[in-house]
Amino acid sequence: MTNIVDGLSRRNILRGAGVASIGAALCPFAAEAASAEVPAPLAASQSADHATETMSVDAIDALEGAYGHQHGLRxxxxxxxxxxxxxxxxxxxxxxxxxxxxxxxxxxxxxRFSIAGGDPTVSDKDLSPRGIGLEFRLPGGELHHMTMLHTPMFFALMPKTFIDKFIALKVDPATHGPNQVAFKSFLMSHRDNDAQFAFLHQNNPPPSYANCAFFGIHTFRFIDANAKETIVRFRFQPHDGVKYLSKAAFDSASDEFLIPALFERVKSSAIKWDMIVSLGEPGDTLDDPTILWPASRSEFNAGTLVLETATPDPQAGSYKINYDPLMMSDGIAATNDPVLLFRSPSYAISHERRLREL
Structure with a gap:
């Protein structure tokens, strides 16, 4: 089936429409697209998008295989x-x-604050990334999304690493737990995972979401009024300071402390983060989120995030939002990072499945 309309790929249609459902995004154009003659460059783009979507389906299937089918949940x-x-x-x-x-x-x-992985009952002591999704509501109805982790780097250079990790985490029917042999094999064969794995095992989890620095992970393009581009990375630095649980605090912590700590924290005052933007230099990686830029890069404060209230997930305004990292306002654009480009359609597929169940 042809999924190219006026030179737009499926991914671009989704990004422009800002919708969760691939079917809903494409339906108005289906009749026109079916009869359109697709030029060779667009056919190549279509083929690439099809491959990306196939990997995205594989990724969500792998997550469901690892954690089970969480009905109505992310x-x-x-x-x-x-x-x-x-x-x-x-x-x-x-x-x-x-x-x-x-x-x-x-x-x-x-x-929305979160813990990586598909287990809704995961312990807050789990050695996995903490995340934040942000939807900025701009003038004229424009939206801008950011999805960030508390680790300075990602674990995958390519989408295949992401998929292979969750295939390796599939529950072993014999032990009803993770397949240790499969996961050790993943670690040995996917060295792009090494840096994040080391970070998570060298630092205990944070005592509060308010003590997390959140990193944009990927490289983005800032575009000024004259169409000049600057390569950037960014992080959100907490006013409460970056903190990790001490060994004693980790050992004594319950499995449920992050959400109670957040509710307690917002009672006293709003929680703030500064958006720190790093400016790239020639030679800095543009498409590998597993590699950090040198700490010597020039930086500036691009603004302040203030969060004033917290709400349990099912009642929160974020509950039905698909935090698509490619939904960006004019003046900010993606690079050709394959993992960044892969995240958008995989988020859409996950969101579409979830909305069908609500």
């Missing part, structure tokens, strides 16, 4: 909590990006 980062607040961008950032994210106006933000 397939990854399943355990979470919602939050509301605002962002005020630093107009200085307009030197690099024309995005209205940096207008200096107070912008509504719908957020």
């Amino acid at each position: 397939r990854n980062h399943t355990k979470g909590v919602g939050a509301l607040g605002y962002f005020i961008g630093n107009p200085h950032a307009q030197r690099y990006s024309r995005s209205s994210l940096f207008s200096g106006r107070k912008l509504e933000v719908v957020a």
Whole structure:
């Protein structure tokens, strides 16, 4: 079936429409697309998109194989909590990006904190990434999404590593637990996982989401008013400071402390993070989220995120949001990082399955 319309791939249609369902995004164009003659470059793009979508389906299937089918829940980062607040961008950032994210106006933000993986009952002591999804509501109805982790790097250079990890985590029917042999084999054969694995095992989990620095992981392009591009990476630095549980605190901690700590924290005052943008230099990697840039890169504060309230996940405004990392405002764009481009359709597939069950 032809899925190219006026030069737009499926992924681009989804990103532009901002919808969760692939079918819903394509339905209005189906009749026109079916009869359209596809030029050779678009046919190649279509083929590449089809391969990406196939991998995305494989990824969600692998997550369900590893953690089971969580009816009506997210397939990854399943355990979470919602939050509301605002962002005020630093107009200085307009030197690099024309995005209205940096207008200096107070912008509504719908957020969600989470723990990586598809287990809704995972212990808060689990040695896995903590995540945050942010939906910035910009003037004129424009949306901008960010999805970040508390690890400075990702574990996969290519989508195949992501898929293979969760295939390796599939429950062993003989032991009803993880297949240790399969996971050890994954670790030995996928060395792009090494840096994040080491980070998670060298640092205990944070005592609170308020003590997490959150990293954008990927490289992005800032585009100014004259269409000049600057390569950037960013992180959100907490005003409460980055902290990890001590060994004693880790040993004595319960399996449920992150959400109670968040609710307790917002009682006293709003929680704040500064958006720190690093400026790339020639030779910096653009498409490998497992490699860090040198710490010597020039940085500036691009704004402040303020979260004022927290809400249990099912009642939160974030509950039905698909935090698609390719939903970006004008003035911010993706690079050709294959993992970044893979995340958008895989999120859409996961979200579509979940919405069918709600």
